Amino acid sequence: MYDWLMDVLSFQGIADRVAKQYLRAHGNVTWTDAARALRPRPDCPKLGGFWLFDDCRYEKGSATCSEPSHIAGCPLPRHELRNGRLNQTAYSLFLFMRDVAGGDFVGWIERQLADCAGLPEHERLTAMRAALVDPLRGVYGISDKVTTMALSSLLLGAGRRRRYWLEVGASFIVVDTLVHNWLHRTGILARFGADHPYGAACYRPNGCAELIERMAQRIDARAFNPTFPTAFPRFVQLAIWRYCSEGGLDACNGNRIHDLAPCDNVYCQLRSRCDRVTLHKTQQKHAILAA
Known part of the structure; x- marks a missing residue:
């Protein structure tokens, strides 16, 4: 491991x-x-x-x-x-x-998750994620983003063979610039009064991660794969990332959309629901507010 x-x-x-x-x-x-x-x-x-x-x-x-x-x-x-x-x-x-x-990383994960198992359901997943991520922040040179990606893959890979692993792995959300900018360009952040610059605010209340979590609660992931959990935030986040990334569908990113003007891709399947917010103006606004 x-x-x-x-x-x-x-x-x-x-x-x-x-x-x-x-x-x-x-x-x-x-x-x-x-x-x-x-x-x-x-x-x-x-x-x-x-x-x-x-x-x-x-x-x-x-x-x-x-x-x-x-x-x-x-x-x-x-x-x-x-x-x-x-x-x-x-x-x-x-x-x-x-x-x-103690030389047993799997056992450590099991103990960290078990310590949170008795919490109320609405607190349990958040506490379990924190029980894994927070201690690993002490490891030199590992960002929260990479820690989250690695833990999510590891926990999901165990499937249902280990209690809580699939549930916790599915709940992790990784917000990079592609995901954040997509939420900006579509107007989703503005609609929910959640406009913010990319960074730590993406994980704060009403940030990118919370909005994706709310989306995931409205999507039954079993429609895509019957073995998936019903609510699958990591799957929704990854779908957004793949829609934007150059190695995925390459539909919504800085290479395809000029930041000085709204997106002009008339073939985008999301066009009818997208507000096509200009990213450059949003960045200027945050710079002025920060100053």
């Missing part, structure tokens, strides 16, 4: 094609690699445990870190990853899974 997570995390901040090429050429850090490197206790005090691994600041290009007297014996530079941030992520994640999860 560590090896799979490291591959997922390697796609942050770069085109998928480039990340794949680099992984094919240089490989990645595996659980076995990290365990072997840390078996003889390293001299660097930061590698003594998860709670000690802080402010490492290893940089691949300059081969420097915050503990220069220990870098000669440090295992991080031995891995040919794309940048030093990923090297730090690799060891931070390993130490989390070893020290916090």
